[in-house]
Structures are given as C-alpha cells and as structure tokens.
Amino acid sequence: MAADTPVEYIKHHLQNLTYGKLPEGYERADGTVVEEATWTMARTGQEAMDMGFMAIHVDTMGWSIAMGLLFLGLFRLVAKKATTDTPSGLQNFVEMTVEFIQNIVRDVFHGKNPIIAPLALTMFVWIFLMNSLKLIPVDYIPSIAHALGLEYFKIVPTTDPNGTFGIAIGVFLLILFYSFKVKGPGGFAKELSFTPFNHWSLVPFNLVLELLALIIKPISLALRLFGNMYAGEVVFILIALLPLWIQWTLNVPWAIFHILVVTLQAFIFTTLAVVYLSAAHEDH
Amino acid sequence: MNINLTLIGQTIAFAIFVWFCVKYVWPPITEAMSARQKKIADGLSAADRASLDLELAQEKASKELQKAKEESAALIDQANKRAAQIVEASKDDARKEGEKLIEQARAEIQQERVQARDALRAEVAAIAIAGAEKILETSVDAKAHSEMLDKLAAEL
Numbered sequence: 001m002a003a004d005t006p007v008e009y010i011k012h013h014l015q016n017l018t019y020g021k022l023p024e025g026y027e028r029a030d031g032t033v034v035e036e037a038t039w040t041m042a043r044t045g046q047e048a049m050d051m052g053f054m055a056i057h058v059d060t061m062g063w064s065i066a067m068g069l070l071f072l073g074l075f076r077l078v079a080k081k082a083t084t085d086t087p088s089g090l091q092n093f094v095e096m097t098v099e100f101i102q103n104i105v106r107d108v109f110h111g112k113n114p115i116i117a118p119l120a121l122t123m124f125v126w127i128f129l130m131n132s133l134k135l136i137p138v139d140y141i142p143s144i145a146h147a148l149g150l151e152y153f154k155i156v157p158t159t160d161p162n163g164t165f166g167i168a169i170g171v172f173l174l175i176l177f178y179s180f181k182v183k184g185p186g187g188f189a190k191e192l193s194f195t196p197f198n199h200w201s202l203v204p205f206n207l208v209l210e211l212l213a214l215i216i217k218p219i220s221l222a223l224r225l226f227g228n229m230y231a232g233e234v235v236f237i238l239i240a241l242l243p244l245w246i247q248w249t250l251n252v253p254w255a256i257f258h259i260l261v262v263t264l265q266a267f268i269f270t271t272l273a274v275v276y277l278s279a280a281h282e283d284h
Numbered sequence: 285m286n287i288n289l290t291l292i293g294q295t296i297a298f299a300i301f302v303w304f305c306v307k308y309v310w311p312p313i314t315e316a317m318s319a320r321q322k323k324i325a326d327g328l329s330a331a332d333r334a335s336l337d338l339e340l341a342q343e344k345a346s347k348e349l350q351k352a353k354e355e356s357a358a359l360i361d362q363a364n365k366r367a368a369q370i371v372e373a374s375k376d377d378a379r380k381e382g383e384k385l386i387e388q389a390r391a392e393i394q395q396e397r398v399q400a401r402d403a404l405r406a407e408v409a410a411i412a413i414a415g416a417e418k419i420l421e422t423s424v425d426a427k428a429h430s431e432m433l434d435k436l437a438a439e440l
Contacts, residue, residue: 020288049286057290064294068301075309082316084323098313115302118310122302157294162287166294170302173295 006241011045013138013237015152016160017145018048020055043151057160059145064157067129071122097125101270108274111182111281119174119277120270123167128266130157131229135255135262138236158229158265161222168222171273175217178280187283217276221269228265232258409437 019041026034029044041058042048048055078094087095101121109116133156145153157163179188192210193203232254239250413433 016290018286018288051286051288053288055286055288055290056293057288060290061293061297065297068297072301072304072309075305075313079309079312079316082312084316084320087320094313095317098310098317102314115306117314118306119302121310122298122305126298126301160290162290163294165287166291167298169291170295170298 009241010234010237012152013142014154014159014234015045015048016057016154017059017150017152018042018051018055019058020048020051022047022051026050041151048152057154057162059153059155060157060160060163063133063155064126064130064163067133067157068126071125071129075121075125097121100124104271105274108271109278109281111278113178113277113281116274116277120274123171123273124266124270127158127167127225127269128263130163131262131266133157134159134229134233134236134258137251138233138240156229156233158225159233161226164222164226164229165218167269168218171221171276172218175214175276175280178277182281183283221272221276225265225269228261232261405437409433412436 019039021037021039022028022034024034024037028034029047042051042055074090075094078091082091098121101124102117105117105120136155141155142153154160179191183191192214193206195206195210197206235254236251239247239254242250413429
C-alpha cells in the first residue's frame with residue numbers, strides 16, 4: 001500500500017484513479033517535466049487536482065458503467081424470456097422491483113409520461129448497485145488494483161461527486177425539458193415569475209426565489225446521495241485503520257446498517273427525482 | 285474529489301442506460317406482467333362463472349328430482365287408487381256371483397222340495413187308497429174317489 005500514516009491512508013482511499021491532461025511544462029511528482037501537454041494517468045492527488053476539468057475518473061466511470069450493464073443485462077435477460085406463466089425466481093425478483101417502482105410512480109407522479117417509470121427503475125437499480133459496492137471491504141479492490149500497477153482505485157461511484165452530480169444533471173435536464181414541453185416557454189416563465197407572490201412588482205423577487213429553488217433540486221439530489229455515501233465510506237476507512245482483532249466489532253454493525261442506507265438512498269433519490277419531474281409536468 | 289469530465293461521462297452513461305431501459309427492458313417486462321394479470325383475472329372470472337353454472341345446474345337437478353318425485357308419487361297414488369277400484373269391483377262381482385249362486389241353489393232346493401212333496405203326497409195317496417181298499421175290501425173306484433183323494437193328499 002502506498003500509505004504509511006493514517007492520514008495518507010485515508011487520503012489515498014479517497015482519491016480516484018484519474019486519467020487527464022497535464023499542461024505543458026508541468027513538473028510531475030517524481031521531478032520529471034512534461035515537455036508538451038499530454039494525457040496520462042495521475043500519480044498523485046496533486047497531479048489529479050492540477051489536471052483540472054480535463055480529466056476523467058476511470059474507476060468511477062468503469063464501475064458505474066459496469067453496474068449499469070449489470071442492471072441492464074440482468075433485466076434484459078428477464079425481459080427477453082418474460083413469461084406470463086408462473087415466473088421463475090429471477091423473473092419474480094425483477095418483477096417485484098418493477099412493481100415497486102410502478103407503485104412509487106403511481107403514487108407520486110400525476111402526469112402521463114411513459115418515460116418516467118423506466119427512468120425511475122434505471123435510477124433506483126443503478127444507484128442501488130453502485131451504492132452496494134460499498135459493502136465490499138475497503139482494501140480488497142484497491143489492493144488488487146495496486147498489484148496491477150494502478151496507484152489509486154475507488155470503487156464506489158456514488159462517493160464521487162461527479163457520479164452523483166452526473167445523474168442529477170440528467171434529471172435536471174429532464175426537468176427543464178418537460179417544463180418547457182408541458183407548460184410552454186411562456187407558461188414556464190410565468191410560473192417562475194408569478195409564484196409564490198402573484199403581483200407584478202414582486203416579479204424579480206419571485207424570479208430569484210424560483211430559479212434558486214429550481215437549481216437547488218439537482219444539487220440537493222446529488223449532494224444528499226454523495227454526502228451519505230461519502231460519510232459512510234470515510235467511516236469504513238477509519239474502521240479499517242483499527243487493529244485487526246477489533247475491526248469486525250465495528251465493521252459488521254456498520255455494514256449491516258449500510259444495507260439499509262444503500263437501499264434508502266437509492267429510494268430517496270428515485271422518489272425525489274420523480275417528485276421533481278411530476279412538478280415539471282404540472283401545468284397551473 | 286475534483287469535478288471534471290467524469291460529470292459529463294456519467295450524464296451520458298445515465299442517458300444511455302435510461303434510453304435502453306425505456307426501449308428494451310421496461311416494455312416486455314410490464315407487458316408480461318399485465319398479460320399475466322389479465323390471465324389471472326380471466327381465470328378468476330371463469331372460475332366464478334363455473335361456480336355459478338354449477339349452482340344453477342344443482343338447482344336445476346334438484347328441481348328435476350323434485351318433479352320426478354312428485355310424478356312418481358302421483359303415479360303410485362293413481363295405481364293405488366286403481367288397484368283399490370279393481371279390488372272393490374271384483375269384490376262386488378264375487379258378492380253378486382255368490383248371491384246368484386245361492387239364489388239358484390235355493391230355487392233348486394225349493395223345486396226339489398216341491399217335487400219330493402208332490403211325490404210323497406202321491407205315494408201317501410196311493411198308500412191311503414191301498415189301505416182303504418184293504419179296509420173296505422172293495423175296490424175303490426179310483427176315478428170316483430179321486431177328487432176326495434186329491435183333497436186328502438193336499439191336506440198332507
């Protein structure tokens with residue numbers, strides 16, 4: 001492991017595997033100077049930070065796509081041979097999930113849109129799977145990655161703000177899209193300008209308030225999920241610093257507790273996204 | 285914890301997953317589910333119908349049974365009546381026949397009695413005449429005294 005002190009250990013575990021562009025003339029951690037701007041794997045946290053926006057978290061992307069493919073593969077497999085007779089175990093499980101989502105959408109969403117339910121299903125299962133990665137002991141995958149020559153490896157995509165904000169931005173774009181589509185540009189502008197106070201002199205005030213409320217939606221979605229997952233991850237890392245003989249007394253209850261958190265956070269994210277989209281569909 | 289291209293990559297991945305789910309995952313599963321729902325509902329309503337049919341059939345059967353019972357009871361009643369009638373009629377016949385026979389026998393007896401009496405009377409008359417002849421030692425003119433003798437015979 002590339003970490004000797006607890007602080008380094010924690011920092012190391014919270015650093016993503018970053019592939020990005022180093023600017024021309026950049027002095028790397030080992031003292032070499034980059035001749036021209038190059039795309040390369042960051043070797044330290046500082047390098048990853050200096051790459052700025054032109055970088056990508058390989059671990060976050062890889063694991064989230066893997067989880068997405070796992071979800072789609074599993075569900076597609078069932079969808080392909082879905083039978084109307086007595087369902088097998090896997091189909092039963094899939095149908096249970098689908099029904100669960102259908103119920104949420106039926107309760108929360110009041111418009112008519114065939115996209116919302118599958119969207120909610122994707123969010124719920126995908127986020128659930130990504131969160132579930134946290135239950136893998138914190139050192140397993142990074143150790144394997146280290147043996148393969150990768151300096152950093154953080155497997156839970158939802159402990160990366162990029163991961164959660166990426167999904168939240170998708171939801172936000174859908175909110176904007178349906179707001180424009182259902183209410184029309186004029187209707188949407190009117191809703192932003194004349195609520196909550198229906199008076200012309202208060203339009204600027206309303207506008208500020210409503211725009212803030214609108215922007216808060218994806219931020220709250222992303223930060224809630226990220227915050228919960230990140231905090232849980234940090235606690236797992238801290239527990240991993242304890243002597244071996246005591247670790248399990250804290251690790252086991254925390255992991256069991258996280259079975260709940262993992263499901264709950266996926267559920268909250270999905271439900272709130274559906275609530276926001278429902279509001280976007282409501283024409284006053 | 286740096287915000288970078290991952291953000292956009294994640295959004296794109298999300299969009300693709302949602303698109304795939306909307307297009308290839310959700311419809312077949314929900315269709316299968318609603319088809320099964322319909323199947324179950326149909327099955328249940330068929331079962332309801334069948335039990336209703338059964339009830340109706342049972343009712344009909346019990347009605348038929350009742351009717352058959354009534355009919356047979358009526359038949360038996362009729363037969364009983366008829367039998368009683370026949371018995372009564374034959375009793376009557378027998379009685380009449382018997383009475384007729386008795387009547388006949390009586391008539392015959394009467395006739396025989398009259399005959400016997402007549403024969404006896406004639407014999408008595410003959411015996412009386414013979415006795416009288418002996419007593420008188422003369423022949424009695426049967427012709428002369430026949431009237432008297434007849435009278436005598438009639439008194440016997």
